[in-house]
Amino acid sequence: PDIERHRKTLLEMVASENREIEVNPLRGYASQEFSSLIEKYDVNQTRFLGERSGCTFEDDDNPFILRDYDLCISCNRCVRVCAEREGDYAITIKGRGFDTQVTTEFDGVLKDSSCTFCGQCVQTCPTGALADRKALRAADLPEEIEKTRSICPYCGVGCSVDLISKGDKLVGIQPAMDGPANKGALCVKGQFAFDFVQHRDRLTRPLVRDRDGLLKESDWDTALDRAAEGFRSIVDEHGRHAVYAVASGRTPSEANYVIQKFI
Ligand code: SF4
Ligand code: SF4
Incomplete structure (x- = not known):
């Protein structure tokens, strides 16, 4: 007492x-x-x-x-x-x-x-x-604050974050104190650079060039088929070493995984 x-x-x-x-x-x-x-x-x-x-x-x-x-x-x-x-x-x-x-x-x-x-x-x-x-x-x-656990998309560290939202709007980020990779820490990008998520200029559908070279909205199957065709024709013509990629610890883990499967 x-x-x-x-x-x-x-x-x-x-x-x-x-x-x-x-x-x-x-x-x-x-x-x-x-x-x-x-x-x-x-x-x-x-x-x-x-x-x-x-x-x-x-x-x-x-x-x-x-x-x-x-x-x-x-x-x-x-x-x-x-x-x-x-x-x-x-x-x-x-x-x-x-x-x-x-x-x-x-x-x-x-x-x-x-x-x-x-x-x-x-x-x-x-x-x-x-x-x-x-x-x-x-x-x-007016909406209530909601928290949704996620992973920061910026690099390969994989910091856990809580997305702070009100209704449909992402309004902030808080570091997850129990995040195994970051234990409550974030860098400036993970902490504050989230406006791109709902930015009006953000692409929400893939763009594919038409015969005239103009970008047109498309669907994912069409876009991925077009990309695969492009890579395949380069490999057919110049050999597999004609295609390469640059990966780094600053690239998201998902991108690094795809690259090591791809190359
Ligand atoms: S010392 Fe720092 S952490 Fe403590 S109340 Fe003041 S501003 Fe906040
Ligand atoms: S935001 Fe700046 S002042 Fe605050 S802990 Fe980070 S480096 Fe220090």
């Missing part, structure tokens, strides 16, 4: 400093942790009302990470994950007491630091002070 009482007092101190406690879960994976504890310990949020620490960095207009330090409780988790998991050391803590603030080298914007925009600080922040700016674009959509 003593420890529980101390916990409650500490929570009351940090809660009294924050602009708000309830935040949109789109802010990040751990963004509901603080509000859950406030509820669990029945915290009086105004007991220590007074001076506040943290100052939201409004000038950092990067497209990915909102640095809303009014909500920061100086837990240091973002600094540790950046240094110990990402190995980037892009952020640190400056000042002490009410002047404590998460900052970058020379107190600048993230794009001028060594930040790779991997998003791990966002996903570990327990208050939503660091928030996923892209996901928050969908804050006003």
Whole structure:
């Protein structure tokens, strides 16, 4: 009971400093942790009302990470994950007491630091002070947030991700904390580069060139038959070494598998 009482007092101190406690879960994976504890310990949020620490960095207009330090409780988790998991050391803590603030080298914007925009600080922040700016674009959509487990399509590592959607719209990505290949980590592409999925310019059907060389919409059987015919005629004419492919660890596993079968 003593420890529980101390916990409650500490929570009351940090809660009294924050602009708000309830935040949109789109802010990040751990963004509901603080509000859950406030509820669990029945915290009086105004007991220590007074001076506040943290100052939201409004000038950092990067497209990915909102640095809303009014909500920061100086837990240091973002600094540790950046240094110990990402190995980037892009952020640190400056000042002490009410002047404590998460900052970058020379107190600048993230794009001028060594930040790779991997998003791990966002996903570990327990208050939503660091928030996923892209996901928050969908804050006003009325549908419930749904999570669907999937695999990042970008390279051969195969990081597990949770696709965040509202209705039919993909609104964000969160790393799967239990993903065997990534254990909660992602790179900037897996974390933030998902707009292509539902982009209006994305091809949804294969294109095949007609006799005049113009691309025409087609079906998969026709397109694959045409590609196979092309490869076959090259092999017939010039031998099997006339066809080659370039594979790499940066290619998705599925593509690498097809290439080793094909070549
Ligand atoms: S996005 Fe990644 S690299 Fe940038 S500050 Fe956060 S943890 Fe560090
Ligand atoms: S993880 Fe969030 S609450 Fe903790 S120090 Fe970083 S910005 Fe502040």
